[in-house]
Amino acid sequence: MALSCGLDFGTSNSTLGRVGKGGVPDLVALEGAQRTIPSVLFFGFEDDRLHFGRQAVAEYVSGADGRLMRSLKSVLGTTLYQDTTRIKGQRLEFGEIIGSFVRELKQRAETQLGSELTQVVMGRPVHFVDDDPVADAEAQSQLEAAVAAQGFEDIVFQYEPIAAALDYERHVNRERLALIVDLGGGTSDFSVVRVAPDRSGLADRSSDILSTAGVHIGGTDFDRLLSMARVMPELGLGSETRDGKRFLPVAPYVDLSTWHRINRLYDAKALRDLRSTVREAREADRVETMVMLVEDRLGHRLIGRVEEAKIALSEHDETRFDFPVRDRQIATTITTSDLGAALADSIGRLEATISEVLKRAGIAPDTVDSLILTGGSTLVPAVAGRLEAMFPEADVVRTDVLGSVGLGLALEAKRVFG
Numbered sequence: 437m438a439l440s441c442g443l444d445f446g447t448s449n450s451t452l453g454r455v456g457k458g459g460v461p462d463l464v465a466l467e468g469a470q471r472t473i474p475s476v477l478f479f480g481f482e483d484d485r486l487h488f489g490r491q492a493v494a495e496y497v498s499g500a501d502g503r504l505m506r507s508l509k510s511v512l513g514t515t516l517y518q519d520t521t522r523i524k525g526q527r528l529e530f531g532e533i534i535g536s537f538v539r540e541l542k543q544r545a546e547t548q549l550g551s552e553l554t555q556v557v558m559g560r561p562v563h564f565v566d567d568d569p570v571a572d573a574e575a576q577s578q579l580e581a582a583v584a585a586q587g588f589e590d591i592v593f594q595y596e597p598i599a600a601a602l603d604y605e606r607h608v609n610r611e612r613l614a615l616i617v618d619l620g621g622g623t624s625d626f627s628v629v630r631v632a633p634d635r636s637g638l639a640d641r642s643s644d645i646l647s648t649a650g651v652h653i654g655g656t657d658f659d660r661l662l663s664m665a666r667v668m669p670e671l672g673l674g675s676e677t678r679d680g681k682r683f684l685p686v687a688p689y690v691d692l693s694t695w696h697r698i699n700r701l702y703d704a705k706a707l708r709d710l711r712s713t714v715r716e717a718r719e720a721d722r723v724e725t726m727v728m729l730v731e732d733r734l735g736h737r738l739i740g741r742v743e744e745a746k747i748a749l750s751e752h753d754e755t756r757f758d759f760p761v762r763d764r765q766i767a768t769t770i771t772t773s774d775l776g777a778a779l780a781d782s783i784g785r786l787e788a789t790i791s792e793v794l795k796r797a798g799i800a801p802d803t804v805d806s807l808i809l810t811g812g813s814t815l816v817p818a819v820a821g822r823l824e825a826m827f828p829e830a831d832v833v834r835t836d837v838l839g840s841v842g843l844g845l846a847l848e849a850k851r852v853f854g
Contacts, residue, residue, distance in 0.1 A: 440555035440853035441545065442845025444596070445538065445579070447509040447621030448655060448812060449838050450475045452545045453846030461603070461846035463839055464545045467491070472838045475621075477537055479503040479523045488540050496736065504736045507656050507695035508534050510622045513565040513575025521699065531582045539586040555590040557849040558583060559841050561623035562595055562650030592852055595648060596620070597627040599844030600810045600835060605631040606847075613646075613799070614806040615790070615830070617823060618841065619813035622657075625650040626790055628797040628804075647796035651789045653782050655743075655813040656695050662770070663693035663742045665778035667757065670766050671729070672713075672722035684717055692726070693742075698735035707731065729761045738766075749775050750815050776818040783822050790826060802829050810835040 441464075442453040449472045455461045463471035467489045478492035481501040487494075496504045503523055511517045511530050520527040546553055564575030580591055597616040604614065611632035618625045628646040635644060664673065668689040676683055688710060691697040700706060710727050717723045729738060741759050748755040754771040794801060807823070807830040814820055814837060824832055836843070 438554040439549060439551045440557075440590075440849040441553050442557045442559070442599070442842055442847070442849045443538070443541065443583075444559040444599070444842040444845055445509060445534075445541075446475055446559075446841075447507050447623070448475060449473065449621070450537075450541060451839055451842030452541055453842040453844075453849075454545075454549065455846050455850040459850075461843040461850075463842050463846075464548050466541055466544050473541070475506065475508065475537065477505045477508075477533065479505070481524050486536060486540075488537065493740075497740075503699070505533055505699075506736065507622065508537065510656065510696050512578050513568075513571040516696070517578060531578060531585075534579070535582040535585050538583055542586055542588070552587075554588060555849065555853045556583065556588045557592045557594050557845045557852060559596040559599055559845050560593045561620070562597065562625040562627070562648045563623065563652060566650075566652045590853065592848075594845060594848050595625065595627065596841045597625040597648065597810075598629065598645060599841045599848060600808060601627065601629040601631055602636070602844035602847045603840040604806070604808050604833065604835060605633070605636050608633055611635075612805040613803060614808050614833075615793075615804045615827065616808045616810070617790075617814065619786075619809075619811040619819065620654045621812065622652070622654040623650055624653050624786055624789070624811075624813070626793040628793055628799065631806075646799070647793045649789050649793040649796065651785055653785060654811075655746075655816075657782060658746060658779055658813060658816065658819075659695070659739055659743050660690070660693040661778045661782065662746055662775055663739060664689065666768055666770050666774055667738070667742055667759075667766065668693060670722065670768055671726040672717055672719050675717060675719040675722065677716045678718050680718070684713060684723070688713075688726075692730070692735055693739065695736070695739060698739065701730045701735060702733060725761050725764050725766065728764070732761070734761065745770050746775065746816065750817055772817065775816070779816070779818050783819055786819070787822065787826065790823075801827050804830045806831050806833050808833045808835060810837055810840045812837050 444451045452464045453461050466473040473489035476492040478487040478495045479502050517530050565571040597618040601616050614629050616627045627648045630644040673689045691700050714723045745755050745757050749772050757768050759766040807827045
C-alpha cells in the first residue's frame with residue numbers, strides 16, 4: 437500500500453512525518469532512534485561509500501579522506517545550482533546530490549513503515565531567494581524535480597511557517613491570532629495565522645493565513661557573521677599588505693565562513709592565490725595558518741566549531757574558541773556581546789520583515805495572542821530576546837524547534853491525500 441508523508445528538507449536538519457491511525461502526527465526515526473537527521477552528506481574516498489547525517493559528520497571529523505556537503509538547500513535558485521562539483525573524478529550536479537539525500541530519507545522511512553511512499557507534502561520557505569520571484573520559482577522547481585526523481589508521484593508544497601502553525605493548532609482550545617516565527621538554517625519566515633480547534637479540518641484555510649513574509653537569513657548566516665567578526669581576523673582578515681597600500685582580499689574569508697562555499701577554496705587555483713597572499717601580507721603568519729587549514733581541508737570543521745561556539749552562547753556569557761591547525765592554534769574568546777554585535781544588522785532585518793508582515797495583515801503588535809518560535813535559530817538569545825521584546829503581551833510558545841514543521845507537513849499530507 438502506497439503512503440503519503442510530510443518532508444521537511446532543511447538547510448541544517450531534515451525530518452519526515454506521518455499521521456497514524458489515531459490522527460496524531462509523528463516523525464519517523466531516520467537515524468537510529470533519532471527523528472531528525474542533519475542535512476549532511478559525506479562522500480568517502482577510502483570506502484567508496486556515501487554517508488548521511490550524523491554518520492557523515494562522524495566520518496569527516498574522524499579525518500577520513502572524502503568530501504563533505506552541507507547546507508545544500510542554500511544553493512536552490514542561485515547560480516551555484518547550475519555548477520557541478522567534482523567528487524573523486526566525477527562531476528555531479530547539485531540536483532543529483534540533493535536527490536541522493538532525499539532518496540536516502542525516503543528509503544529509510546519506507547523500511548520503518550513497511551510500505552512505499554509515493555505522495556509527499558514538501559516544506560518550503562516563504563522565499564528561497566529574496567526579492568527575485570523568478571529565481572524563487574526556479575528554486576521550487578529544482579527541488580520538485582530532485583524529489584520527483586526519487587519516486588514521489590504526487591508532490592505538493594506548503595510554507596514551512598504554515599506547517600508549524602498546523603502543528604501548534606493541535607494544542608489550542610480557542611481561537612488565537614498567532615505570529616509564527618520560523619528561523620531555520622538558511623531562511624527566516626514569518627506568518628500571521630488564525631488558529632482554532634474547530635477549523636483544523638477545513639480543506640481551505642486560505643482565509644486564516646492573514647500574511648506571510650520571509651528573508652534569506654538563517655543559522656548558517658549567523659555562523660558566517662560570527663566567524664567573520666571573531667575568527668577570520670585571527671587568520672588575517674582586516675590586515676594590510678606589507679606596503680600598507682591595501683587590505684587583504686575579503687572573498688577567501690567569506691568563502692571559508694560560508695558552509696556551502698568552503699569547497700571552492702580547495703580548488704588548486706584558489707590555493708595558489710592564497711599562497712600568493714601570504715607573500716604579500718604584513719601578518720604573514722596568520723595567513724599562512726589559513727593556507728595550512730585549507731590545505732588540510734579543515735574548513736567545515738572550523739565552521740562547525742564556530743557553530744558550537746554560537747550554541748554555547750545560548751547558555752553562557754562567553755565561550756573559549758580553540759582550533760588546532762598542525763602545530764598552531766587559532767584561539768580567542770567570544771562573548772554574547774560579540775555575538776549580538778555580529779548579528780545586529782541581521783536582527784534588524786528580521787525585525788523589519790516582522791513589521792512588514794504585521795502591516796500586510798493589518799494588525800498591531802498588541803493584537804498578537806501567541807508568538808510561536810520554531811527553528812533552531814530561535815534559541816540564540818540575541819535573536820529571541822529582541823523578538824520577544826516586540827510582543828510583550830503575547831504568550832511565547834516554543835515548539836519542538838526541529839520537529840514542528842515536519843509534524844505540520846504530515847498533517848497537511850493527511851488532509852491533501854487522505
